[in-house]
Amino acid sequence: MLSLATRLIPAWLRQYKLSALPTDVIAGLVVGVLVIPQSLGYAVLAGLPPVYGLYAAIVPVMVYAWIGSSNIQAVGPVAITAIMTASSLHPYAAEGAQQYVLMASLLSLMVGAMLSLAGWLKLGWIMQFISRGVSAGFISGAAVLIFISQLKYLTAIPIAGNGLFGYLSSMQLYARQLHPLTLLIGVIAFALLVANRYGSQWVWQSWLPSIYAKWAERLFPLILLGIAIVMSMSLHWTTNGVATIGSIPQGLPTFTFPYVPNFDVALNLLPSAGLMALIVFVSSSSVASNYARLRGESFNANRELTGLGFANIAGGFFQSFAVAGGFSRTAINADSGAKTPVASLVTVMVMIAALIAFGNALAPLPYAILGATIMASIISLIDITTLKSAWQRDRLDAASFMAAFVGVLIFGLNTGLVIGLMVSFASLIWQSSKPHVAIVGQLAGTGHFRNINRHDVLTFSHLLMLRIDESLFFGNSESVHRRVIHATQRYPQAYEIVLIMSAVNHIDLTGQEMLISLNKELLIQDKHLNFSFIKGPVMDIIENTPVITDLSGHVYLSTMDAVDALKDI
The missing domain is CATH 3.30.750.24 (STAS domain)
Known part of the structure; x- marks a missing residue:
């Protein structure tokens, strides 16, 4: 029985100390409350109804908490997986909302299967072959595309496409559909969120003690969300043409088989799933390994593969799209005092409460607020610092950065990543061919x-x-x-x-x-x-x-x- 428990019950739970419970609960509550608007926004970014952002933050999070490698990594819907989901399923968007939702779950299942297989084959070492330049260039390019894609929610212009030129051409084509009130709401929200995020020393720290200023900055997006809901109801924004998210279905995600139209469609999604699995692993491992190092804990890349794999597989059967370790939510989790995955389980409880009790309360929330939230948060992913550093120290890595960045903007996420990898490998071969x-x-x-x-x-x-x-x-x-x-x-x-x-x-x-x-x-x-x-x-x-x-x-x-x-x- 002891050996069975050792295999099935994670070490953090067998060795859990009750003294860690208060800080875990506080951290879980903080993360759960703060990422509700973010989760809703990422679902919209993926082309899904907002409620699926909350679905993605329940079952996958519980599975990762049980078998994942990191004690404090907060897994859930993130910008990169959301935009890659939208990009991969863009050709199938016309098949109907329900089929699209189930295909997003299919993509999550495929990503999870690949990650789990890689963990079983102990392929954690593959992370070493993604250079810093390629990963930073890809994420920066994706961030720019995400930023531009959200303009449709701030303008009401139906922007669509797979790359920068597609977005710009559709914006020009449908420019007459601009909705002034939606634009005003979105621009004001974006300006306030940017000021809160990047001007905290003037907005908050100039008149609040440091500890209160920190929490004011974190809670402001949630406060803005509440203000927007109240104003939307009192000023009748919906009747004035402002798009709102509408009533969110109450209840928990149910067990559902992903939709497989035919074998050819699944085969066509395979390259996208493979690239998404790679990005999920690289980004999540970067976060998890960094915090493991800071906390003096061990990090097992193969176990991370397995944890992410099973989290996405489970999510595929419970109405989730692909998830990964989040940069911002993990930072909040750590700063709030999380010690173990119990904090993530508390976050799940918050999401469940939101689905059961607050679905109708979110109905008047304008899409423009969600778009502005994503745009304000995504700016930090445009990694100019790494590009400057690479240009000064390693021009080949800078070339890899620019290849991935420009490739993503022009050709889309999947092709852009492949271009960046090809340039990176070419530079590696070139360097090796000229030994000292x-x-x-x-x-x-x-x-x-x-x-x-x-x-x-x-x-x-x-x-x-x-x-x-x-x-x-x-x-x-x-x-x-x-x-x-x-x-x-x-x-x-x-x-x-x-x-x-x-x-x-x-x-x-x-x-x-x-x-x-x-x-x-x-x-x-x-x-x-x-x-x-x-x-x-x-x-x-x-x-x-x-x-x-x-x-x-x-x-x-x-x-x-x-x-x-x-x-x-």
Whole structure:
């Protein structure tokens, strides 16, 4: 029984301390209350009725709390999954509202299945192959598209499209449908939310104590939502043409099978689901691993895959669209004192209460308020800081950022991400194809060897030492061969050539053939090829090959041994 409990009951629950309960409850209540308008808005962003934002914050959150990797990550509807859902299902929007809703659940199920499979195959390491530039560029491009897409709620213009040009062209085409009162409501709400979010030091901190200013800033969106509902009822905005969300169905999400029109449609959604699964994992893992590091906790990427996978699978059967770990809601959860996933379970209780008791109260809320809420919150995802940093420190990563960013704006989310990944991998290959090969000398009186262009070192006329600072593989072998030959031409009097292999962690077949060819070429010139500092795993690969058996020189344990043996020859 103990082993069964160990497998089924998470460690945080078995080891739960009641002293953490008060802060967990407070954090859960705070997050639940503050993200209600955000959840409603993200459902609208996904092309779904607002109530599905609350549905997405119930069953998936409970499942992740039970088996996820992070103790405080707040999972739920987020901007990226919402806009990717809308983008993926855009061709099927005309099939009817009910079918669209069920296809959104199908997409969640597919994303969850892929994440779960990746967790079972222990593919957590794949996160390493998404560069910072690509992820930041993709999220920034998506944020711009999200911002523009929400203009339809602030203007009443039916903006639609898959990229920047589609949105702009539809805006121009239907510009005459602009509704002045809706625009006024949306612009005022957006201005107030931006001032609250980015001007807190003037809006709140100038006249409130720090702790009260902090809570005033957090509660303001909820207060604005309440004011908008009251004004909508008293000023009869609905009868004046302002679109409102209407009555939200009361009751909890029910078990429902996702809609699969036919096999071809599911097959067409597969690439979108794969890219969404990748983004869900990368974004959620970034948040979870960061807080795990700050809190001194362990982070298991494979368990994170499994937790996110099962959360989305469960959501697919309970009227949810794809969910992920949220940046802002996790930050609020942590700042509010959350210690364990109990806080997330309390948040679920808040969502359930909202569905059961407050559905009709939200009916007069204008869509313009939800659009303004999303636009104000999404600005922070446009990551100019990373672009500036990459431009100053790593132009290739900056190129990956711009490729993903521009690709998303022009071609849409899926194609933009693929373009960014291709540029990132191309830059990686380009860097690997140009390895650093340094001519080194000995620091006087020591056993250390350094680049002759950076240090004042001792060299030997007949001895040429070169350090290869990269593993040898098919992509760089020709470049290394060319640089070694060029060095021997610069120092024609050197007839003992030593390749320092301390940075070589692997040699593939092409690299081995290059070394064999180099050895023969130098031997024809009466020069001998020697190796020093070959690592054990590399020697295991080449010790019984012509790289070693036909070597014209010797293999030395260290570069100092090579110098001692060859300097007087």
